[in-house]
Amino acid sequence: MDTLLRDDDTWTVAGRQFRSRLVVGTGKYKDLEETAQAIEASGAEMVTVAVRRVNLADRGAPMLQDYVDPKRYTYLPNTAGCHTANDAVRTLRLAREAGGWNLVKLEVLGPPPHLYPDMPGTFEAAEALIRDGFEVMVYCADDPLAAKRLEDMGCVAIMPLGAPIGSGLGVQNPAMLSMIIEGAGVPVLVDAGVGTASDAAIAMEIGCDAVLLNSAIAHAQDPVRMARAMKAAVEAGRHARLAGRMPRRMGAEPSSPLTGLIR
Amino acid sequence: MVDISVNGEPRAIPPGHTVAALLGTLGLDPRKVAVERNEAIVSRSQYEATPLDPGDQIEIVHFIGGG
Numbered sequence: 001m002d003t004l005l006r007d008d009d010t011w012t013v014a015g016r017q018f019r020s021r022l023v024v025g026t027g028k029y030k031d032l033e034e035t036a037q038a039i040e041a042s043g044a045e046m047v048t049v050a051v052r053r054v055n056l057a058d059r060g061a062p063m064l065q066d067y068v069d070p071k072r073y074t075y076l077p078n079t080a081g082c083h084t085a086n087d088a089v090r091t092l093r094l095a096r097e098a099g100g101w102n103l104v105k106l107e108v109l110g111p112p113p114h115l116y117p118d119m120p121g122t123f124e125a126a127e128a129l130i131r132d133g134f135e136v137m138v139y140c141a142d143d144p145l146a147a148k149r150l151e152d153m154g155c156v157a158i159m160p161l162g163a164p165i166g167s168g169l170g171v172q173n174p175a176m177l178s179m180i181i182e183g184a185g186v187p188v189l190v191d192a193g194v195g196t197a198s199d200a201a202i203a204m205e206i207g208c209d210a211v212l213l214n215s216a217i218a219h220a221q222d223p224v225r226m227a228r229a230m231k232a233a234v235e236a237g238r239h240a241r242l243a244g245r246m247p248r249r250m251g252a253e254p255s256s257p258l259t260g261l262i263r
Numbered sequence: 264m265v266d267i268s269v270n271g272e273p274r275a276i277p278p279g280h281t282v283a284a285l286l287g288t289l290g291l292d293p294r295k296v297a298v299e300r301n302e303a304i305v306s307r308s309q310y311e312a313t314p315l316d317p318g319d320q321i322e323i324v325h326f327i328g329g330g
């Protein structure tokens with residue numbers, strides 16, 4: 001148990017308290033066995049899940065719930081693949097019925113190749129979902145005005161992208177993310193773009209409350225080891241944020257005393 | 264028989280079949296799925312009481328891995 005990150009260093013979304021600041025996806029793994037192992041290694045307490053048609057031709061196939069226990073992990077149903085507000089709302093209503101969870105991840109995406117957040121569609125869906133009693137964690141553009149508007153509408157967490165979904169390009173927009181964090185009264189998570197451990201640490205150093213990622217672990221050569229790396233990186237970044245970094249300076253400053261040198 | 268669509272596939276069911284009967288025929292655990300009938304949620308408590316009509320569009324979904 002880490003004694004430096006005190007037990008009270010938690011974050012809260014929609015009244016639910018979490019110790020882990022890493023939220024992980026459950027997609028793209030080789031199999032459900034690997035999914036379960038990687039999630040365990042990540043230390044995550046919240047996992048994103050997708051909602052899809054049951055495959056009627058292969059009904060005996062193993063199910064996610066049998067490997068990732070919804071009693072142990074907070075399931076955060078997403079709207080991945082939804083390109084209209086209507087699709088997103090239908091999908092999450094089904095998710096609520098399947099699992100009984102009001103806490104959801106909304107994403108309304110534009111077309112490939114960037115899959116950039118479709119903000120008009122996102123606003124429309126967020127409004128409908130909030131009216132319907134959902135607690136909405138929202139994937140969005142790194143736009144401080146959009147972020148504020150989503151918060152004012154009642155979204156419970158703002159989740160701007162660091163780079164396009166699945167790109168692994170890292171946090172490309174630290175200045176914009178800082179501005180969003182500065183103005184936010186609800187948790188801010190980087191969602192999408194993290195490629196490796198240092199990216200997750202950077203997101204936490206900027207001041208994010210948590211990091212959401214999937215591909216960076218699932219597409220690593222060794223997903224379980226990368227899950228461990230992400231856990232350590234998020235903790236390292238959080239420590240660094242709380243510690244307060246030294247100021248940047250344009251010149252050198254010796255670390256050893258200049259007095260007492262031999263002559 | 265009554266012609267309906269389940270997850271986009273045509274399917275013929277006996278007259279008077281309910282959502283509960285359909286799930287039973289398909290061998291699905293009602294606790295692990297959610298059902299939409301003509302774009303409206305059918306709540307779990309209504310499966311027994313919801314008969315299927317000709318032309319109904321049924322969606323049956325569950326949770327899978329996703330990011």
